[in-house]
Amino acid sequence: MRNYEIVFLVHPDQSDQTSSILSKLDKITKDSGGKVHRSENIGNRKLAYPIQDQFKASYGLLNIECNQEAINEIKNSFKFNDSIIRNLVLAVKKVNSDPSALLVQTKEDNEKDSYQEAREAANKAEEEEAKEASKQNVEKAAENIEEIKEENK
Template sequence: MNKYESVIIVNPNVDEEGIKALEKKFTDIINNDGKLEKIDNLGKRKLAYEVKKNNEGIYLVLTFEANADLIEELQRNYRITDEVIKFIVIRIEE
């Protein structure tokens, strides 16, 4: 298994309960076939440019270990989740 870091930018209009629900959803997906190390909520930050008509976003950083198959499934879920406005998944070199 490789180590990955995923940065997700969530719509700034999502409330605290919505953020917790997203964290649980992505945690469950990762823990099905991988191992979540930590989730950091960096809070609301200004974006460098407008994304989906938003100038701000809530940043979540997930650090986890997983196989390549899980990354595809995770990215698919990011795409179909309306609250996620931008994301990236990066493999961390050990």
């Protein structure tokens, strides 16, 4: 048995199928007597260049140990699955079961995005408070002007 790393991209409109594709590939591997060392649903990411007029895709990653029959079946399933827009099957010498750099980067990007969204919400709240404070200041100034006018009469 050999070690393989498999990466595939799923059409963004069908990104919910990524998990089911991963489980199907896990099943093919285990049914052939192989092992799954890593199975990751990385999620939607921006592509470096458009593939089939798509600028985003959902990534799936597998590190498996299996025989050639299982790899042939996996490649065949990629051919006949319209939701998979690109795939790559690599034979590797060493099994890597650590989280992939792409998954780690995606999590970091999501954390940055949520931090930025929270920061924007806080800035918007501050702007609203500043607008409200300026309205109150304008109203007080108008009242003071009215009082001064009445005193001068």
